Amino acid sequence: MSKTVQDILNELPPDKYRELLGVKSANPLNEAFEKRRPDHPSAGGSMILPPLHQKTWQNQMNAQGSVQHKKAAYIHIPFCEKLCIYCGFFQNFSNEDRETMYVDRLIKQLEMAKEYRYVQESLIHSVFFGGGTPSTLSPYNADRLLKAVNECLPLANDCEITMEARVHDLVDEKLQTWFARGVNRISVGVQSFDTQIRQCLGRVDPKEVVIENLQRAASYNQAVIIVDLIYGLPYQTVEKFVDDLKIIDDLPIDGMDLYQLNVFEKSLLKKSLDTGKLPPVATSAEQAEYLKTAAEFLEEANYKRLSVCHWAKSNRERSLYNTLAKTDADVIPFGSGAGGFVGDISVYMQRDLKKYMDSIDKGKVPIMFMLRAPELASLYKDIQDQTESCGVNLTKLAKKYNKELMQLETVLDIWTEHGLFTKKGHMYRMTIAGQYWQKNITQSLIEITKKFLNAKTSINEWLTEKTMNTFKKKIEN
Ligand code: SF4
Structure with a gap:
């Protein structure tokens, strides 16, 4: 008899159980898990060795595409x-000559991609x-690059x-070119x-210029304008943060992204904090407070929640790229340091500028590393897509893959008890605490599902017939 999700949970050592499931607390916003996972959730995959990169990519890109x-x-x-x-x-630092040489290669990479059967046979719905x-x-380099994108990629009529x-680049000449x-x-x-916060971050323009430039970009009425904010910064207070939200609400923009500050080990910020040059950044508990403040403010102001970190203010905002990249869609990568995935292959392009350009000059795809996604990567992406939208609908997953996935209710019921979800029928919605711990929840759900599936003797027998056919087709392609 195969193992149930409950069996999998029972077998977890106490430390691992706490890491994956968290703990029950009177204050889940601050204490549901010991620490927040900073990385993007991932289902892993197997490395493809460098000698096989070119051939594997050519095969993948010359496979029959699907317009669906x-x-x-x-x-x-x-x-x-x-x-x-x-x-x-x-x-790299900006340098006009270097940028011109880079854009030459980028255009060449787009022209190489134009020849792929996969690109020719399918529409691109979003370019980022x-x-x-x-x-x-x-404007010269932006113009010729955008021209090449339009000529080499089959863009859908409603392509985003x-x-x-x-902010500094929102000047007429650039805006008009774009x-x-x-x-x-x-x-x-x-x-x-806030001018003081901006300047300590290395951002040049004061508040008045930021507002003026955003107004200028919006005045063309040619594009959706989205503003990114970060919470937890040095010198930031909840009051200053609320002032920012009020400015956004007053501006003629279409939406906002909100990110938590991550202090990277090798960053200048880390150095400035360690030497006391800057005041401390927000603690995890304070960061949770910022997220709560924003979620409540934006809900009251009637913004539409598109994902755990993204809100639409107007109905022009679709955030299509983010939605596609986090679901089953393919993302074809171009440029030094670009990452993407086509079918079950993830690829990352050379980060070193010289190696990237040399590779293009030799007519090779500048691949740095390549991974083959694990079996059922689409299930893990579906899980991530759901949690990104602040909920989990197990019925949908069960219908697509196998009804046994309903057993994940065991996990979600525990989190509901911990104050991370509310439950209505089989639908689970994240509370604000759940949204704060969304990365932990996603990674845990993927890991538990993987353990559950690894205990099966055959995945093929487990999949619904419809999903199995799609899966087979992908492998054949
Ligand atoms: S945060 Fe963005 S704009 Fe600033 S240095 Fe890094 S990559 Fe450049």
Whole structure:
């Protein structure tokens, strides 16, 4: 007889049980788990060795595409004009000559991709320019890159094209270049409107300029404007944070993203905190308070919750790229340091600029590493997609994969008792405490599901016939 989810939980050593399930507490917002998981939840996968990279990618990209299957493209611009002190992803400083050489290679990579059967046969529903700072590109480079994207990728009529931008770059010449080439969404890294906080982070513009530039971008009425904020920063208080939320509410923008501050080990922020140059950042309990404040403020102001960290203010905001990237869609990566996945293959492009450019010059795809996703990766993605939307609907998972997944109720009932969910029928909604611990919940749910499936003798017998056929097709392709 195969093991039940309850058997799996019973077999966990006490430490592991506490790590995965957390503890019951009168204050779940602060104490449901010992510590917050900082990383993105992952289901793992098996490494593909470098000699097989090119062949594996060619096979994958020349397989028959499916128009039913949603696709997105991610284009990475690894340059920043300034180094933000909290950054854990910085690659290169901006330099016009270097950027021009890089954009030459990026265009070549897009032209190489144009020849793939997979690209030719399918529509791209979303293109995301991320970084680094994509808005740092000069109008000349942005124009020819956007032109190449339009010419090489089969963009759907309603394709969402997002440009990640720094406030400083929201000037007429750049905005007009982006809009003329189809950019219809701008995601602006504001982090905080407070001038003192901004300057300690390495952000140059004071509050008045930030507001003025956002108003300018919105005045064109050509793109959805999204603002990113961070909570837990040095010098930040809940009062200052609420002032930021009020400014957002007054501005003619379409939505906001809210992120928790992570102090990366090698960041300048860590150094400044260790030497006492900056006042301490928020504790975990204080961070939870910020999230609670924002969730309540935005609910009262009638914002629509699109995911655990994203709110829409107007109905123009779709946040399509984020939705696609976290569900079953494919993301084709372009550029130095770009990551993506096509079918069951995850790929990460060369982060080193020189290696990236040399590889393109040799006509090779600049792959740094490659992973094959585990069996049933789509189930783990579905779990993540649900928790990202602040809920879990087991009936949906059971219908798609196997009714035995209803046994995960055992886990969700424990979390409901811990104050992380409320339950209505088979639908579980996260409380604010659940939202704060969302990464822990997602990773735990994936790990427990994996343990449950690993105890099965055959996954094939376990899947519903419909899912099995889709799964087989993916493998055949
Ligand atoms: S703009 Fe983004 S990638 Fe560049 S330094 Fe700042 S946080 Fe890092």
